[in-house]
Amino acid sequence: MTTPALAIASLTKSFDRPVVTDLDLTIRAGEFYALLGPNGAGKTTILRMVAGLLQPDAGSISIFGIDARRDPIAAKRVTAWVSDEPMVYDRLTPTEYLAFVAGLWQVESHAAETRANDLIDWLGLRPHANELCGGFSKGMLQKVALAGALVHDPRLIILDEPLTGLDAGSARQVKDVLLGKVRDGVTVIMTTHILEVAERMAERIGVINQGRLIAEGTLAELRSRIGRESSLEDIFLDLVSDAA
Numbered sequence: 001m002t003t004p005a006l007a008i009a010s011l012t013k014s015f016d017r018p019v020v021t022d023l024d025l026t027i028r029a030g031e032f033y034a035l036l037g038p039n040g041a042g043k044t045t046i047l048r049m050v051a052g053l054l055q056p057d058a059g060s061i062s063i064f065g066i067d068a069r070r071d072p073i074a075a076k077r078v079t080a081w082v083s084d085e086p087m088v089y090d091r092l093t094p095t096e097y098l099a100f101v102a103g104l105w106q107v108e109s110h111a112a113e114t115r116a117n118d119l120i121d122w123l124g125l126r127p128h129a130n131e132l133c134g135g136f137s138k139g140m141l142q143k144v145a146l147a148g149a150l151v152h153d154p155r156l157i158i159l160d161e162p163l164t165g166l167d168a169g170s171a172r173q174v175k176d177v178l179l180g181k182v183r184d185g186v187t188v189i190m191t192t193h194i195l196e197v198a199e200r201m202a203e204r205i206g207v208i209n210q211g212r213l214i215a216e217g218t219l220a221e222l223r224s225r226i227g228r229e230s231s232l233e234d235i236f237l238d239l240v241s242d243a244a
């Protein structure tokens, strides 16, 4: 069996109460995986632990076979993390920001420039490529942050609600970039509350409720679990209410 892109085992995290409980989750290399769940289910907490931003209480996280808790830098080198709160420097233009981030990752300058130019074009940022990010709307900042996360050519892209607040055109650009990456063999895992996005884009869907994985599979597999022809919305509400 090929090494999975992400293998989580017995992952556990509490704040003032348990938030992630004994979670096992495996994402295959090259897969597009959507993580769904009600507000407060623990999705962001899971992804922040995978991205190395939050220390788990227990459990293991392996990214392409790299133990992310033991060797976080090696894990981060192959991973992109795109938060739902984009952080981009106001006083840089997208071109400067991408060159800066590529420099942090020590990407060779010619490759960095080519990738930055591609991302700027794919995400429709060309007309603003040399304007200061400080004047950008939240949606534009989200796209710059996404470009920044992809400039080191990661093999695993982790996104928290990447489409929230984007207009239809920008959402299409982001979706096209992600689908293009998956076609190139990159693995994508993202949370979303837009069930139609999960339905259309994801190969497999995982449903988290109260810090546990309560269901997982292709849309057809999830449908067969509730035994009737249903939309993902029906399935989701059914699963979450069953588990409540």
Ligand SMILES: Nc1ncnc2c1ncn2[C@@H]1O[C@H](COP(=O)(O)OP(=O)(O)OP(=O)(O)O)[C@@H](O)[C@H]1O
Binding pocket: 015, 016, 019, 037, 038, 039, 040, 041, 042, 043, 044, 045, 046
């Ligand atoms: N740093 C923190 N300190 C204390 N509690 C936290 C912290 N981060 C998250 N939580 C709590 O953990 C729970 C899960 O939060 P999380 O953000 O992971 O959920 P989510 O599934 O991403 O929700 P949403 O869909 O609303 O974004 C919530 O009750 C939240 O208040």
